[in-house]
Structure formats: C-alpha cells, structure tokens
Amino acid sequence: MLKKFTLAASAILCLAGASFAQSQPCATDDHHHELLKKHPELAEYEKQFYEQLGKAAAKTTATGPDTTYYDVPLVVHVVHDYGDEFLSDNAIYQAASDWALAFVSANPDTNLVIPPFKKYIGNARLRFHLATIDPNGNPTKGIVRHFSYLTVAGSDQSKFDPWPNNKYINIYFTKTLGNSGAAAYAYYPSSASFMPYYDGVIGLYNYLNNSKTIPHELGHVLNLQHVWGNNNNAAVACGNDAVDDTPPTKGHTPGCVTSSIYDTTCATGYMKTYTSMSGVADSVVNYPDTTNAQNIMDYTYCANMFTIGQCFRMRTAITSTTAGRNNLITQANIAETGALAPMPDLPPVAEFTLNKATGTGVITDPRSYFLTFNNEGSFSFKNSSWNDTIDAINWEFSNGATVATSTGTGNVTNKFAIPGWVTVTLTATSNAGSNTIVNNRAVYAADTTPAGGMGYSQAFATEGDIPNWPMFNYYNNPFKWEFYNGAGLGDNGCLRFRSFDASARRTGTATGDFDDIVTPAFNLEGVTGDVYFNFFTAAASTSSGITGGTTKVLDSLEIDVTTTGGARWTKIAGVRRADLVNNGNISSEFIPGASASWAGRSVAVPVAHRTRQTFFRFRVRAGNGGNNIYVDKMNISNLTTDIQELAATGTNSMVIFPNPSANGCNLVFTTGTDGAVAYSITDVAGKVVYRAYKNFASNTRITEFVSRETVPAAGLYFVTLTNGGNTVTRKLVVY
Ligand SMILES: [Zn+2]
Numbered sequence: 086m087l088k089k090f091t092l093a094a095s096a097i098l099c100l101a102g103a104s105f106a107q108s109q110p111c112a113t114d115d116h117h118h119e120l121l122k123k124h125p126e127l128a129e130y131e132k133q134f135y136e137q138l139g140k141a142a143a144k145t146t147a148t149g150p151d152t153t154y155y156d157v158p159l160v161v162h163v164v165h166d167y168g169d170e171f172l173s174d175n176a177i178y179q180a181a182s183d184w185a186l187a188f189v190s191a192n193p194d195t196n197l198v199i200p201p202f203k204k205y206i207g208n209a210r211l212r213f214h215l216a217t218i219d220p221n222g223n224p225t226k227g228i229v230r231h232f233s234y235l236t237v238a239g240s241d242q243s244k245f246d247p248w249p250n251n252k253y254i255n256i257y258f259t260k261t262l263g264n265s266g267a268a269a270y271a272y273y274p275s276s277a278s279f280m281p282y283y284d285g286v287i288g289l290y291n292y293l294n295n296s297k298t299i300p301h302e303l304g305h306v307l308n309l310q311h312v313w314g315n316n317n318n319a320a321v322a323c324g325n326d327a328v329d330d331t332p333p334t335k336g337h338t339p340g341c342v343t344s345s346i347y348d349t350t351c352a353t354g355y356m357k358t359y360t361s362m363s364g365v366a367d368s369v370v371n372y373p374d375t376t377n378a379q380n381i382m383d384y385t386y387c388a389n390m391f392t393i394g395q396c397f398r399m400r401t402a403i404t405s406t407t408a409g410r411n412n413l414i415t416q417a418n419i420a421e422t423g424a425l426a427p428m429p430d431l432p433p434v435a436e437f438t439l440n441k442a443t444g445t446g447v448i449t450d451p452r453s454y455f456l457t458f459n460n461e462g463s464f465s466f467k468n469s470s471w472n473d474t475i476d477a478i479n480w481e482f483s484n485g486a487t488v489a490t491s492t493g494t495g496n497v498t499n500k501f502a503i504p505g506w507v508t509v510t511l512t513a514t515s516n517a518g519s520n521t522i523v524n525n526r527a528v529y530a531a532d533t534t535p536a537g538g539m540g541y542s543q544a545f546a547t548e549g550d551i552p553n554w555p556m557f558n559y560y561n562n563p564f565k566w567e568f569y570n571g572a573g574l575g576d577n578g579c580l581r582f583r584s585f586d587a588s589a590r591r592t593g594t595a596t597g598d599f600d601d602i603v604t605p606a607f608n609l610e611g612v613t614g615d616v617y618f619n620f621f622t623a624a625a626s627t628s629s630g631i632t633g634g635t636t637k638v639l640d641s642l643e644i645d646v647t648t649t650g651g652a653r654w655t656k657i658a659g660v661r662r663a664d665l666v667n668n669g670n671i672s673s674e675f676i677p678g679a680s681a682s683w684a685g686r687s688v689a690v691p692v693a694h695r696t697r698q699t700f701f702r703f704r705v706r707a708g709n710g711g712n713n714i715y716v717d718k719m720n721i722s723n724l725t726t727d728i729q730e731l732a733a734t735g736t737n738s739m740v741i742f743p744n745p746s747a748n749g750c751n752l753v754f755t756t757g758t759d760g761a762v763a764y765s766i767t768d769v770a771g772k773v774v775y776r777a778y779k780n781f782a783s784n785t786r787i788t789e790f791v792s793r794e795t796v797p798a799a800g801l802y803f804v805t806l807t808n809g810g811n812t813v814t815r816k817l818v819v820y
Pocket residue numbers: 110111112113114301302305311
C-alpha cells in the first residue's frame with residue numbers, strides 16, 4: 086500500500102513538471118560534440134582531466150572517507166528585454182537556495198526515491214551561495230541584469246560579461262534558447278578550460294526553479310554525464326556514465342511514470358567486480374537491477390537524487406585544476422567573493438522601460454518610443470527598479486510633460502507639449518538608500534510641421550541637415566544608426582547602420598537586433614497619381630552561407646509608414662537580405678566608394694498613407710553575416726529611381742530629380758569613354774550661377790548632387806551638361 090501511495094504522489098508531482106517540459110530538457114552534449122568537431126585539440130584537455138580524475142580517486146580511497154564540506158560562489162545573470170524573463174530578485178534568491186538543497190542531500194523529495202536506491206542517495210557536501218562581492222570588490226546580491234535582444238534564441242553569444250569562472254559559477258537566464266527546444270545547457274570542465282568565457286549554465290527563465298533543471302546543469306558543470314552517457318539522446322540505446330552506482334540505462338524521456346521509475350531495461354543483472362588494494366581478492370557488488378530514473382541526470386523530471394558515485398565524481402571535479410574549478414572552493418576565494426557573508430542590504434538600481442503607447446485605437450510596437458507631440462496616444466513609462474524592496478519612486482519629465490513629476494506610484498503615462506527628445510529622471514529609494522537614472526533620449530515627441538511634400542529631397546550632406554530625423558538604438562549597443570561623413574552619393578555625407586562587428590567579441594552577435602530612424606512629417610494630402618519614397622542604399626555582407634558551423638544571417642531593411650503620428654505603423658516595403666547586399670561579401674568594414682556602389686530603391690506610397698502628416702521609418706533587422714548599410718539621397722517623387730536612372734542612359738541624356746526641388750537635386754547621367762564632364766546652371770536671365778568641370782570613371786552612371794546652397798534662390802533654371810561630345814539642357818525649378 087505504501088508503495089502504491091508513494092507512486093501515485095510522485096506521478097502527480099512530476100506530471101506537473103512534465104506539462105511544461107521542453108522536448109529536450111538539456112543540450113549539454115550537443116554543444117560539447119559541436120565544440121569537439123570545431124576544436125579537435127579539446128580532446129587533449131579531456132585526456133588530462135580524466136588522468137587527474139584517476140589520481141584523485143586513488144588518493145581518496147587511500148585516505149578514507151572524505152567528510153569535508155565545500156562552499157561554492159554563484160552569480161545569476163538575467164539577460165532580458167523587460168518581459169516575463171525579467172525575473173524578480175526574490176524569485177532568484179528562493180530558487181538559488183532550492184538548487185543548493187540537492188547538493189547537500191537536503192531536498193525533501195528524496196523521500197520519493199524507490200527502495201532499491203535509498204542507500205545510494207549521495208551527499209555531495211557542496212554548499213552553493215550567491216556571491217556578495219563582485220569581481221571589482223563591490224558589494225552585490227549576486228544578480229546581474231543585461232538588457233539585450235539576445236534574450237531571444239539564447240546561446241553562448243548571450244553570456245554577457247561573465248564573472249571569472251575560477252571564482253564564480255555563472256548562471257544565465259534568457260527568454261528562449263536557440264537550440265532544439267532544450268531547457269538549458271552547460272559545459273563540462275574540459276570544455277570550460279578551453280573557453281572559460283562560455284563556462285557555466287544557460288537556461289530558460291521559466292525553468293528557474295523547475296524540475297531541478299539547474300541542479301542537473303550544475304551536475305554537468307561538475308563533470309557528471311547523463312546516466313546513459315554523454316549524449317542528448319535519451320531512450321535510444323543502453324549506455325553508462327562512468328559512475329558505478331548508476332546502473333546502465335537508455336535513459337528516459339520527460340514524464341514521471343511508473344514504467345520509467347521501475348524500468349529494468351539494460352540494468353538487469355547489473356553487478357561490478359572490484360580488485361582490492363592488495364590486488365588479489367575480488368569483491369562483487371550487486372547494484373540494483375532497476376535503472377535510476379529518479380536521478381537528477383536523467384530526463385524524467387522525477388529528479389530526486391544524485392548517487393554516492395556521482396557525488397564523488399563532482400567532488401573530484403571541484404578539487405581539480407581543470408577549468409580552475411579547485412579555486413572556487415579555496416578559503417581565499419570564499420572570502421574574496423563574500424560567499425559566506427550575509428546578503429548585504431543595498432540601495433536599489435533605478436531602471437525604467439517603455440510599454441505600448443496607450444490611447445484609443447493605439448496599436449503599436451511592443452514598446453513605443455516615438456509619438457507626435459499632440460498624439461491621441463500617450464507614452465507609458467514602467468518602473469523596473471530592482472536590487473532592493475522599493476519604498477518610493479520619483480519621476481521627472483521634460484518637454485512640457487502633462488505629468489511633470491510623479492511620486493509614490495510605479496508607472497506613469499504621459500504626453501509632451503514640446504517636440505524633441507524627452508529627458509526622463511527616475512529616482513528609486515529603499516531603506517538602504519537611493520539611486521537615480523537620467524536618460525536624455527528616453528522617448529521622442531515628434532514635431533508635426535511637414536518638412537515638405539512632393540519634390541522633397543534630402544541629400545544627408547551634413548548632420549545639421551537632419552535635426553528632425555530621430556535615430557533609435559533600442560538596446561544601446563554598437564549596432565546602430567548614425568550620420569556618417571566619410572562617404573556618400575555625390576557628396577561626403579549619408580546615413581549608415583553600423584552592422585559590422587569590429588570587436589570580434591565573444592558575445593553580442595547582431596542577429597535579432599533592430600533599430601530605427603524616422604523621417605520628419607511630410608504633407609502628401611490629396612496627391613494623386615504615383616508617389617514614390619525614393620532612396621539609395623549601399624550594403625555588403627561579411628560572409629554568407631554557413632561559416633564555422635554557424636548559418637550566417639544577412640541584414641534586412643524595412644520601410645514603414647505612419648499616418649497616426651507613430652500610434653500605428655504599417656510596413657510598406659522590405660529590402661530583403663540578398664537584395665540589400667549589392668556589394669557582395671567584404672570581410673573588412675564596408676565603406677562605399679564610387680557611385681556604382683549604390684542601388685536605387687523606390688517604395689510606392691499607397692493613397693491611404695498620403696496625409697498631412699505622413700512619417701516614414703527605416704528599420705534594420707541585423708544579422709550576424711551583415712556589414713554596414715548606407716542610405717543616401719532620399720526624395721519623394723512621381724518617378725522611381727529606376728526610371729530616373731534608365732532615362733539617363735547615353736551621353737546625350739540627363740535626368741534631374743526631384744524636380745521641382747527644395748533641398749537640392751540630383752543630376753543623373755552616364756559618362757562616355759573619357760569620363761570628363763562639364764555642367765552649368767543658368768538662371769532665366771542667362772546668368773551662370775554655378776559651373777563645374779569634373780572627371781568621373783568612363784562609361785559609368787553618375788548621380789551628381791547639387792545642393793540648395795549652390796542654387797539658393799527660388800526660380801527657373803537651365804542645367805546644361807556637356808558629356809562625351811554631346812550637350813543636353815534641362816529645366817530645373819527650385820522653390
Ligand atoms: Zn543534461
């Protein structure tokens with residue numbers, strides 16, 4: 086009866102765990118094998134490590150039972166995008182103390198272990214503690230937060246700023262993981278010694294304290310294999326884990342069921358013969374004939390125990406020099422990391438984020454950083470301060486905010502009467518002190534005065550030309566929009582998205598990042614016929630296809646439009662990856678040269694989006710195979726860039742766009758065999774206002790920009806081009 090009762094209880098308990106089990110609980114061995122493939126030299130590290138293991142085993146046997154407790158410092162990194170994965174401090178403290186139980190055999194569910202294994206329940210005598218001193222010697226509560234898009238598809242690249250792996254065990258949490266539906270993975274000490282910067286555990290945030298996922302991964306950190314061996318394929322073939330008291334098994338898929346718990350496959354008749362120290366007499370140990378499905382290193386989620394043999398193996402790993410594990414437990418390190426000190430009472434860390442804009446009919450991006458100053462919607466600011474129990478919050482807002490200051494409440498919705506970048510100041514106070522954050526580019530309240538309409542053109546010649554073009558670097562990283570004054574189409578200025586990774590960093594692939602630049606308002610109300618949003622791009626990739634086992638993702642560019650002042654955006658075009666890359670693979674940082682580096686782009690503006698306040702948005706979605714993207718010579722015209730260029734074929738042809746123009750115009754023509762060109766601009770009275778002689782590459786289409794400063798006065802002009810023995814004259818209207 087007792088047996089039945091115990092079984093029923095364990096089945097209920099574990100089904101709850103299995104109901105949100107990942108298809109594959111752990112991906113440790115996939116990562117390990119991938120690494121061995123990439124770095125065959127790793128095998129040598131492993132050999133050395135196993136030699137040390139052997140020596141340590143011999144020593145302990147000779148000196149009798151080891152009863153020492155070791156303390157181990159931990160640090161938890163939360164890689165987040167302010168969603169549910171922004172785990173609370175208290176949830177982490179609770180989870181960390183729960184993980185620790187399994188390593189001192191104090192987890193209450195050992196009472197569910199079936200009789201044959203009760204006597205094999207091991208006590209690793211390892212005490213895990215969140216650190217109270219960080220690597221710089223400053224007090225900490227053992228939690229670090231990293232705001233990043235790399236919380237999605239978490240991988241080694243998400244392991245930001247690891248603390249030294251011979252002083253702390255780093256545990257990262259992300260929103261999703263990028264591999265085969267696993268809940269977590271870690272590296273064995275042999276792998277970690279080879280690449281200390283990727284050492285530690287990474288897991289899904291919702292497995293923080295689920296089904297002993299983290300104790301399982303800490304088992305790998307301390308060199309435990311799955312009970313069926315070092316692969317990720319449970320329930321496939323009989324195997325063993327180099328630990329005697331875990332019987333051979335195929336392992337089990339998630340699900341805490343009787344057939345798994347009492348499974349005898351592979352284990353029937355399992356016994357081991359040992360040679361004594363003197364090398365003469367044999368002893369035989371008859372281990373259980375049932376597999377140890379309740380082992381933390383199986384996949385069943387009936388994770389109730391480590392065996393004595395596994396505990397010995399973990400202690401061997403943590404007293405080994407491999408990956409500096411033995412330094413973790415030294416008295417000097419325990420003092421340096423404050424592992425045994427009580428958790429300090431520290432002031433909060435002030436932090437805030439944005440929610441969706443609020444207001445009637447407002448459906449926008451998950452977070453809203455751009456709205457017109459008179460928008461029906463409001464910005465929604467969310468307090469995300471942490472590191473202590475917050476007693477008070479104080480907000481201050483610039484730009485004629487509806488709510489200029491706010492005290493004592495968490496979140497604020499707000500509007501701004503003065504256009505421009507808004508400064509937000511947040512002070513969070515706890516019993517231990519205060520912390521203030523000031524962000525002078527928190528959100529952008531856009532002016533609604535149109536910068537122009539049909540015929541508008543923007544040459545991006547100088548940064549001063551674009552005061553009303555806000556650029557958003559959402560994740561505050563090096564992959565971002567900027568004004569660039571080292572290249573351009575027809576001049577030396579343009580916009581660029583810096584996608585090239587110059588740092589060869591071990592963390593921080595651009596894949597998953599996205600950033601925006603928004604235009605000023607344009608008045609397109611009532612415009613009939615064709616309307617095109619035209620611009621030129623120059624882009625390259627660093628590499629494509631599969632490189633070093635990693636599939637390279639190229640950058641893409643999206644054009645969105647809003648007629649509701651940013652409350653709702655509609656995608657009207659996308660320049661997809663291969664299309665965007667018109668300069669091929671360039672391994673160094675790409676900077677466009679001749680006009681041939683540039684490709685014209687034209688996006689039709691649907692009638693529904695032609696209003697008194699139409700804004701456009703360039704959004705780059707960056708990849709890990711991208712290089713820089715440049716944007717130049719934007720205009721709004723009834724002609725596409727293709728037509729503008731096609732019309733400029735042959736030395737007896739020239740196209741001027743936009744025309745009429747208010748902010749400069751482009752002369753497009755194709756050079757002849759010698760590339761020498763002259764052009765002049767004369768007013769209606771015949772006075773030459775500008776004249777140029779230039780040498781270009783031969784037989785090349787040229788886009789020559791003529792700034793408004795060159796032709797300052799409004800009026801009718803004639804542009805005469807002499808090119809390859811031909812002369813052509815066109816009218817130009819400047820307004
Ligand atoms: Zn595993």
